Amino acid sequence: MRLINRKPGPSWRISLAMLPFALLLVAYLAGSAARLAENPQDKLLPSVVQMADAVERMAFKEDPRSGRYLLWDDTAASLKRLAMGLAIAAALGLSLGILAGSLPLFGAALSPLLTVVSMIPPLAILPVLFIVFGLDELSKVMLIVLGITPVIARDLEQRAREIPAELLIKAQTLGANTWTLILRVVLPQLLPRLLIALQLALGSAWLFLIAAEAIASTDGLGYRIFLVRRYLAMDVILPYVAWITLLAWLMDLGLKRLTRAAFPWYEGGRA
Amino acid sequence: MSFIQVRNVWQQYGDQTVLENLRLDIDQGEFCALVGASGCGKSTFLRMLLGQERPHRGQILLDDKPLVAEPDPSRGIVFQRYSVLPHLSVLDNVALGLELPRAPLLGRLFGRAKAEARTQAAQLLRRVGLDHALDKYPSQLSGGMQQRLAIAQALIMKPRMLLLDEPFGALDPGIRKDMHALLLELWQETGLTVLMVTHDLSEGFTLGTRLLVFDKVRNDPQAPGAYGARITYDLPLNLDRRATREAVAALPAHVTGALKTA
Ligand SMILES: Nc1ncnc2c1ncn2[C@@H]1O[C@H](COP(=O)(O)OP(=O)(O)OP(=O)(O)O)[C@@H](O)[C@H]1O
Numbered sequence: 001m002r003l004i005n006r007k008p009g010p011s012w013r014i015s016l017a018m019l020p021f022a023l024l025l026v027a028y029l030a031g032s033a034a035r036l037a038e039n040p041q042d043k044l045l046p047s048v049v050q051m052a053d054a055v056e057r058m059a060f061k062e063d064p065r066s067g068r069y070l071l072w073d074d075t076a077a078s079l080k081r082l083a084m085g086l087a088i089a090a091a092l093g094l095s096l097g098i099l100a101g102s103l104p105l106f107g108a109a110l111s112p113l114l115t116v117v118s119m120i121p122p123l124a125i126l127p128v129l130f131i132v133f134g135l136d137e138l139s140k141v142m143l144i145v146l147g148i149t150p151v152i153a154r155d156l157e158q159r160a161r162e163i164p165a166e167l168l169i170k171a172q173t174l175g176a177n178t179w180t181l182i183l184r185v186v187l188p189q190l191l192p193r194l195l196i197a198l199q200l201a202l203g204s205a206w207l208f209l210i211a212a213e214a215i216a217s218t219d220g221l222g223y224r225i226f227l228v229r230r231y232l233a234m235d236v237i238l239p240y241v242a243w244i245t246l247l248a249w250l251m252d253l254g255l256k257r258l259t260r261a262a263f264p265w266y267e268g269g270r271a
Numbered sequence: 272m273s274f275i276q277v278r279n280v281w282q283q284y285g286d287q288t289v290l291e292n293l294r295l296d297i298d299q300g301e302f303c304a305l306v307g308a309s310g311c312g313k314s315t316f317l318r319m320l321l322g323q324e325r326p327h328r329g330q331i332l333l334d335d336k337p338l339v340a341e342p343d344p345s346r347g348i349v350f351q352r353y354s355v356l357p358h359l360s361v362l363d364n365v366a367l368g369l370e371l372p373r374a375p376l377l378g379r380l381f382g383r384a385k386a387e388a389r390t391q392a393a394q395l396l397r398r399v400g401l402d403h404a405l406d407k408y409p410s411q412l413s414g415g416m417q418q419r420l421a422i423a424q425a426l427i428m429k430p431r432m433l434l435l436d437e438p439f440g441a442l443d444p445g446i447r448k449d450m451h452a453l454l455l456e457l458w459q460e461t462g463l464t465v466l467m468v469t470h471d472l473s474e475g476f477t478l479g480t481r482l483l484v485f486d487k488v489r490n491d492p493q494a495p496g497a498y499g500a501r502i503t504y505d506l507p508l509n510l511d512r513r514a515t516r517e518a519v520a521a522l523p524a525h526v527t528g529a530l531k532t533a
């Protein structure tokens with residue numbers, strides 16, 4: 001059988017999915033063991049035991065100086081910023097996308113602006129944000145908002161344009177005015193797209209969050225990683241990165257599940 | 272005067288003339304079948320009647336008044352595709368037409384008004400044979416059921432004019448026959464004026480009380496866009512049916528069925 005026609009069965013699929021992870025893990029363990037055998041003080045590839053110790057220290061013991069559980073504090077701080085950024089970006093992106101995509105007069109004014117704004121590298125204006133909004137929470141949230149809103153808005157604008165003209169005409173023959181047409185036809189059709197756009201923007205959102213925390217913060221997952229970097233504390237950094245990855249993956253999964261559960265008509269509508 | 276008067280209407284896009292000098296009078300309650308070669312401007316004509324586009328030249332009058340230049344509830348439309356809203360259930364697709372005009376702020380009704388709208392929508396859906404599928408989404412329906420839904424959705428508005436653009440073009444012959452019967456019954460009951468574009472000449476002959484043939488009579492090979500299509504034949508059909516319909520229209524409202532009284 002040709003390779004292109006060979007498909008894995010369900011159990012094969014799981015095994016194949018695990019395989020690369022298992023290989024990476026084995027390679028890491030082997031490398032770590034080899035380096036530590038040569039030099040027990042080596043910091044680059046900490047052993048599993050060392051990392052477990054670090055997790056225990058960060059997550060389950062009070063920090064001697066602040067008396068707090070650092071991992072959970074960092075997680076809460078970061079997730080709060082991320083959630084605020086995502087929520088504001090979703091609301092803004094949705095509104096801009098609907099305006100630009102379904103009202104030609106607004107689209108004429110907004111589309112070029114959105115295109116240009118989306119070209120600005122958000123990190124390049126981070127200093128501006130710090131100057132304008134100060135060094136506290138607001139500027140970090142704003143970085144996420146500025147970073148992903150244009151992407152979401154442009155995606156939704158495009159999706160709004162793709163709604164068949166027939167449906168908009170049909171709604172008008174059913175007695176819709178512009179506002180109710182948006183409310184009952186455009187908005188509900190864009191909501192699942194919004195969740196998908198958020199899912200795709202999640203990676204960038206984390207990037208901007210970590211960057212802002214690394215530069216100016218006193219807590220947060222990104223702050224911690226960049227803080228302990230000074231001591232080459234790979235035993236803390238690696239579990240933190242794994243934790244961030246897990247959180248991001250769970251959010252991605254959650255959005256996917258939510259799209260399916262909240263909009264049962266959506267996948268079927270594609271067919 | 273006639274219900275619809277088309278007065279020397281021209282339509283062109285850029286320098287391509289699509290329709291030229293259409294002159295036509297359509298009475299209330301007629302069932303016009305529109306046929307013609309692909310690309311000759313039948314859909315364009317329907318779009319102008321719907322108010323989706325304006326004629327380049329000329330004028331269309333509805334009850335002696337210039338046609339409202341945007342789609343409104345007095346004119347219903349069923350397209351070949353994309354006629355129903357994919358995110359609403361069958362019942363909500365029809366009930367929407369009762370909610371939108373009465374709720375200009377929120378676009379939806381609540382409480383008793385909502386329940387009433389849904390009951391009324393369900394009645395009409397029973398009439399088109401969809402009462403077993405009220406909670407389904409359009410993507411779960413067959414092509415024929417989707418078009419039934421689209422027709423019910425248009426009829427709930429009690430439009431004065433129903434425009435159909437190849438509504439059954441994508442259906443297989445057996446289902447098409449059922450749809451013909453349904454459409455004829457609804458037309459008899461409601462007193463609607465129907466304009467239907469079809470590629471199937473026999474469909475036009477079976478259903479219409481009038482057949483309008485669109486054709487390009489003049490053609491300049493040097494400038495293919497210079498001339499547009501006209502109505503070259505205007506044939507009365509099924510005179511008996513027209514008479515029946517007029518007789519039905521003369522009956523008092525309470526005997527002519529749910530659609531007219533609902
Ligand atoms: N918005 C538009 N801009 C430019 N040209 C258009 C536009 N709409 C229609 N046309 C042109 O007008 C002509 C008539 O189109 P129309 O869709 O009315 O044809 P039709 O008779 O409905 O054809 P069919 O039977 O294939 O549906 C076509 O040549 C088409 O390319």
Ligand SMILES: [Mg+2]
Nearest residue numbers: 313314315436
């Ligand atoms: Mg057409």
